[in-house]
Amino acid sequence: MxxxxxxxxxxxxxxxxxxxxxxxxxxxxxxxxxxxxxxxxxxxxxxxxxxxxxxxxxxxxxxxxxxxxxxxxxxxxxxxxxxxxxxxxxxxxxxxxxxxxxxxxxxxxxxxxxxxxxxxxxxxxxxxxxxxxSYSLGAATPLLRHVVGSVDPIGRPTAWPVLAEHTEHFVCFGGIPAKNSQVNSGGISKHSVAGHLRQARARGARFTLVGPLRDDLAAELDAEWLAPVPGTDTALMLALCHVLIERGWHAEEFLRTHCEGFEEFWKYLSGAADGTAKSPQWAEEICGIDAAVIVGLAESMATRRTMVTLSWSLQRARHGEQPLWAGIALACVLGQIGLPGGGFGHGYGSMAGIGVRPLPYRxxxxxxxxxxxxxxxxxxxxxxxxxxxxxxxxxxxxxxxxxxxxxxxxxxxxxxxxxxxxxxxxxxxxxxxxxxxxxxxxxxxxxxxxxxxxxxxxxxxxxxxxxxxxxxxxxxxxxxxxxxxxxxxxxxxxxxxxxxxxxxxxxxxxxxxxxxxxxxxxxxxxxxxxxxxxxxxxxxxxxLPGEPDDQVLYDRFRADPAGNPLPTPSGRIELFSQRIDSFGYADCPGHPAWLVPEELQVPPGSGEFPLFLVANNPATRLHSQLDHGATSADSKVHDREPMRIHPADAAARGLSTGDIARVVSATGSALAAVVISDAVRPGVVQLSTGAWFDPSAPEVATCIHGNPNAVTRDIGTSSLAQGCTGQLTRIEVRRHEDPPPPLRTLTPPIAPR
Known part of the structure; x- marks a missing residue:
């Protein structure tokens, strides 16, 4: 049956x-x-x-x-x-x-x-x-409650049908990865994200992917791919804000009536506060994206109905509060929050339910x-x-x-x-x-x-x-x-x-x-x-009966901010938060800021650990669940988790697809199988989470199965949120010459009777 x-x-x-x-x-x-x-x-x-x-x-x-x-x-x-x-x-x-x-x-x-x-x-x-x-949203949850007063940008962002009909430019920091849209907490009866994205593209919407992995947006969307140095999204967003304001492309009225603290934020952006203007030229030196490209992107965003999408992955790193806050500030400078298809959303593509209106009852x-x-x-x-x-x-x-x-x-x-x-x-x-x-x-x-x-x-x-x-x-x-x-x-x-x-x-x-x-x-x-x-x-x-509320996020607030205030101290979106500022945290000041993470204190490509590891969610399982299942097992190479590396980085290390490599950081090591791919940015290695941790041969590696958390640092995002920072770390990769030891994950640790 x-x-x-x-x-x-x-x-x-x-x-x-x-x-x-x-x-x-x-x-x-x-x-x-x-x-x-x-x-x-x-x-x-x-x-x-x-x-x-x-x-x-x-x-x-x-x-x-x-x-x-x-x-x-x-x-x-x-x-x-x-x-x-x-x-x-x-x-x-x-x-x-x-x-x-x-x-x-x-x-x-x-x-x-x-x-x-x-x-x-x-x-x-x-x-x-x-x-x-949560590990997924450890930095976002406390920050959003200070900046916009609630976690509505996660639970009630603009719905997918509205985006598919109205958005003219999707600027996707961290992408909208199809693999994450396969899952939803509590279940999902109809997977619709890919269809809505196709509908928007067919209507003529433009897509820009900002991230180190080209396939974090489906190829059929024909996205422009910008691949900044990992962990530098905040600098890019601040530069976009600087261009928009300096050239008069910003929404001055929206910033005056709907936002708190724009003056303090502009002092920082302009360099009046610290002597450094957050210009495209400044950002180019940090993130590796040409200043002219940054200016062109800002102009497109200012002239089109733009949705700034911010992946959950952005805030799973040191100072993870900053790219989220900077992304919200960028949407405020554009002034499209509350318009159909405009504004910002946190987590599109992170789960199938993000962008689906919740039912109006428990x-x-x-x-x-x-x-x-x-x-x-x-x-x-x-x-x-x-x-x-x-x-x-x-x-x-x-x-x-x-x-x-x-x-x-x-x-x-x-x-x-x-x-x-x-x-x-x-x-x-x-x-x-x-x-x-x-x-x-x-x-x-x-x-x-x-x-x-x-x-x-x-x-x-x-x-x-x-x-x-x-x-x-x-x-x-x-x-x-x-x-x-x-x-x-x-x-x-x-x-x-x-x-x-x-x-x-x-x-x-x-x-x-x-x-x-x-x-x-x-x-x-x-x-x-x-x-x-x-x-x-x-x-x-x-x-289930009942119609969800399809109202665009923040449209009432946009229409009448005084009559429909946000649950923040000012009732408005806080570009400068006096409350956060009062905490006195050097690692999370009162406005969005570029704070250099430890991963960037040594220039990329140099030092003992020249590469960046991106430890993202897997495409072949949900977290670590059923890692031995058919879809997950089929992705393994020599029973190890696959690790993608750019052809140039592989060649410099004498690596070929199918090799077993040792991933090493200041924290630990892991064995993984090499897959050479130009879908990753040069200088970046991608190793998904979820391989069952196998420490049975510590003389070879901390984990011989390929769990990236064998090499990630255990440190909080900042004093504000103390969230997870497992998305990024610095590593080196070396070919493992000896036959890899046998895995023990399928052998129960039961004493013989």
Whole structure:
């Protein structure tokens, strides 16, 4: 029997066949994601955690997380050990000493959403230290709230149909990569981004790609490609602003009525503040783009309806707040914010749902309760927290202190994918008294745990699939029985809650089916979609009612800024923020500024690490999920992650396509497979994230599989946001002469019986 499922990369039907799991993309999806070919690997028993396991050294009071073997235990014993560890830590050190980690991409289902499940459980037992923001948007979230008062540029940018109809010039900093548009948090029933871009191009829209990778815009869009030195986008944007203002092409009235602090910003741009005008000639020396090209681009932007698109990748680097703020300032200088097809947007192409109007109501969601612990950290500072309890740090105007974490509980997500400097993260994971992990697979996170609970995948349970940017509510009916002894996160937490005497508080007396019905019926009280739960479950899908608000972002604000002020201190867009300025941060002043990152303190092409590494999101998987799946596996070369390098850089190092190379930085090293390509800028190497971390041969490389976070630095974007900086680092590449060591990622670390 075929069962409909929802996933972050689209709707599909699945069925168990004699040849394994069969997966068929939804026939109504105009552009199904190739990532669906990875789905059958969810049932690959070679890498599944099939029973509860405990780290052997933890039982014996010795050993090192990440290098130890595991012994299988019964469910009763695993629950006893985990409940005992939780109870001991909260009694002796308080609930602040428990860090609850999760990342929300484990499932498109809303009930079996691991992040909701773990937060609900930890809230029931008294709370936990949490994280805020995300690796994807760590710099953007705090900055946007200061500059425009909300994260609406992420959640509610101008909709794709408006762009396709009205935008005359797309200036795409970081591109609009098709690969990222394949995925969406919570699911996506129709992939439409590529179609809207084609529609705009057919209408005559011009595209300019600003970034080091030519294929970050589809070739069919015939884009002009500008490839500045990586990390210099801010300098280019400031120069564009300078040209527009100096030549009188700027929107003087908009800057006066809708923006705060233009005078201070212009003092900086003109050089009155520091003696350096941010002119095209100044920018040319920094970013390598001819001054005449910068002037020509500014003129085109001033004479066309222009959308400035800012990829999430821009802010995943040192001083990542600055390119986003400078991009907003550029849109303000153009003065088209609030006009159909004009202005700026943050994240077009970063997910399929960006640019799709969200539904005007909430969807079924598991309530998480209230966390009585007020302690938190920026999500990308987990290693700092674990290694430096009691240390003070700056964040968003506050002087905060890292808590003393004694227990890490992780369900959903893989920090050994997201985080930087994985050697340092492994060291940090060895500090707590206990680490408990739910995982379907023997990921690097599971291999750094003391107690590993085998979790089911979405194929092995029932759920409700939906996203606010989509129009389908899907009955995700179980396709196959749980593998081995795997249980859902809900069942695991229910067992622990019962052991701790809190079963009723956690489950409210409901099992999986009862919760699904409860969430659905509670949701439909606000309106009648025409189906009760039994009918919906039998139907398998509900097209969601209600029309989204298609109003262009900021059009009310544009029409009447006094009557429709933004939630900023001034009520306007803040080109100069007195609040940020009052923090006194040298690494994030009160206006957009060119701050030289460490990666550029040695000129490109020189020094011990002459090349730039761009560690972008992969085209063949979602983050590190199902790295062993068909689409992901097909991209490997000699079982290693492919690394693209420009022909000139390859020739200078004696490299050929198919060679195994050693990528080296000041932080660490990784083995990767060489792919020579002129789609990368000279001086740039591109190695995608998501290869399962394999440190099994440290004498050869920090990671022998090709995980770029083996070589990235673990440092925050700035004192303002403390976001992730894993997008860029400086490296050298050398041919690896010896046969590469065998990978261990598909070999579970289980002690022989």
């Amino acid at each position: 075929h069962r409909q499922q929802s996933s972050h990369w689209g709707l599909f039907t699945a069925a168990s066949t004699p040849d394994g799991l069969g997966v068929i993309a939804d026939p109504d999806d105009p552009d199904p994601a190739p990532l669906l070919r990875n789905v059958p690997a969810a049932l690959d028993e070679r890498v599944r955690v099939l029973a509860p396991h405990v780290r052997k050294g933890w039982l014996e009071g010795r050993g090192v997380r990440g290098r130890d073997e595991y012994v299988q235990v019964s469910w009763a014993e695993a629950v006893e050990l985990a409940a005992g560890a939780l109870d001991r830590v909260r009694r002796v050190h308080g609930n602040e000493a428990i860090y609850g980690g999760s990342y929300g991409w484990g499932s498109a289902g809303r009930f079996h959403h691991a992040q909701s499940q773990i937060h609900r459980f930890l809230n029931v037992i008294g709370g936990y230290t949490r994280s805020v923001n 969807l079924p969601t598991l309530p998480q309760g209230v966390n009585p612990v007020r302690q938190f950290i920026p999500v990308a500072r987990i290693a700092d927290m674990l290694l430096n309890p009691g240390q003070e740090y700056e964040y968003n105007g506050e002087r905060r202190t890292y808590p003393d974490i004694r227990l890490v509980y992780w369900a959903g997500g893989n920090p050994f994918h997201h985080h930087q400097d994985l050697t340092r993260l492994a060291e940090a994971f060895n500090r707590p008294e206990a680490v408990i992990v739910h995982d379907p697979f023997w990921t690097a996170t599971a291999r750094h745990a003391d107690i590993v609970f085998p979790a089911t995948t979405t194929l092995e349970r029932n759920d409700l699939g939906c996203a606010r940017e989509d129009r389908a509510l899907v009955a995700m009916r179980q396709v196959v029985p749980p593998l081995g002894e795997a249980r859902s996160d809900f069942e695991i937490f229910a067992a622990l809650a019962e052991k701790l005497g809190l079963a009723q508080e956690f489950t409210e007396g409901r099992d999986e089916r009862a919760w699904l019905e409860h969430l659905y019926e509670q949701w439909r009280q606000n309106f009648d979609p025409g189906l009760d739960f039994a009918q919906f479950w039998e139907n398998g899908r509900l097209d």
